[in-house]
């Protein structure tokens with residue numbers, strides 16, 4: 001599992017969480033919940049694709065998490081401020 005890059009806005013830690021509805025699950029990246037590091041406090045949210053927990057194998061679930069981590073890290077590495085202007089998916093900085 002790739003290490004998640006810190007929040008591009010405040011430099012705080014972000015985390016990946018699991019959620020779901022019925023048999024559908026997905027993971028998302030949001031503000032961190034670390035007890036030892038500075039956590040991100042922004043209104044961040046980046047979701048993975050959804051998968052069915054009954055039919056999706058463990059390896060596939062891991063792949064989905066990995067894809068989300070890679071997408072996040074790629075995004076953070078880009079020239080974010082420029083991209084924010086025309087991408088509504090990025091939430092506003094709340095600090």
Ligand SMILES: [Zn+2]
Nearest residue numbers: 007010040042
């Ligand atoms: Zn932040």
